Amino acid sequence: MLGNHGRGLTKALFTRPALVLGRLGVTPNMLTVAGTVLSVTAAVTLLPRGYFVAGPLVLLLALVVDSFDGILARATGKSSVFGAFLDSTMDRLADGAVLGSLAAWAALTIPIGALRTVTVVAALTAIVLAATVPYARARAESIGATAKTGIAERADRLVVALGATFIVGLGAPQWVLTIALIYVAIASFITVVQRVWTVYAQTRRTGGSS
Template sequence: MLGNHGRGLARAIFTSPAKLLAKVGVTPNMVTVVGTVINMGLAIGLLARGYLALGGILIGITAFADSLDGVLARLTKQTSEFGAFLDSSLDRLADGAIFGSLLYWAISGMAPGGIRTGTIIAGICALVGAGTVPYVRARGESVGVVAKVGIGERTDRLVVALVGAGITDLGAPLVCFPVALSWVAIASFITVGQRIFYVRKHLK
């Protein structure tokens, strides 16, 4: 949902930078790889160490800038199936680093108790969901069905998780963190179910 609304804004913002990068020979795949490395570095270096607000803001900025590779590809007419494959594959690495780092902080940085236990459980489920949602879509495409349906797009899940973590770091009640991760987990599992039923319906 949020991803769809942000694409037009991304094109407006990144067209000029994309033209500059094209002039100096930067390719869309280079942008994809660099963006993933930065996201993973921010997640492991900041989120896992408890800098949830700062990490969330910086990852949010770089995640939005992730649209730059697509803008550059269209501008330079370098769109390709491999580029889409690479982008999707590296997104899984970034997602794993982000949710894995949030889970690590919950385990190592939160005081023992019910909220910590709930956060860990929600974090595990959110991490599993982060990998399963795109996998189900990919498997659907492998049998000829493009299952883009679902209430929990990648952008939605990342925004909710990072905002929940960030506001907790800034002084909001600690329970906001597990609530955010629980929403991500539930939305992920619902999306998996929606996509499975969508594929089943179109394969009958």
């Protein structure tokens, strides 16, 4: 939902800077890879060690860089099938690094008990379900259907997880992050169900369901 509403804003803010990068010879694929490298590096080096203020801020910068690739591709007419494939693949790496790093932090930092167990399980569950959301869309498109619906797109998941991480870094209780990870897992599951149902309805109308 945030992704849908934020695309117009990011386009307005970043089109001119993206065009400047294009004139300097920077390609959309370069930005995709750079954003992923920055995201993964920041996630695995900062989050497991509890740098919950610096980590989210650096990852926010990485998200900004990541938003440039699509804007640059559209503004310069360099959109490509490979570019879309690369962007989606790199996003999965970055998302896994963020959520996996939060799971590692919980396992290493939170004292043994229910809170640690729930936090680690929620983070690991969120990794699986968050990866299933885009897979459902990609698989739907491969059979001629569309599955863009859902309450939790990538931007929603990252804003909730990193926002809670930042708040904990400022001194909030650790369970705030636990609740956020549970929300990400549940919202991702609901999104998967929404996409499966959407594709089922489409294939039923066209006689393709079994």
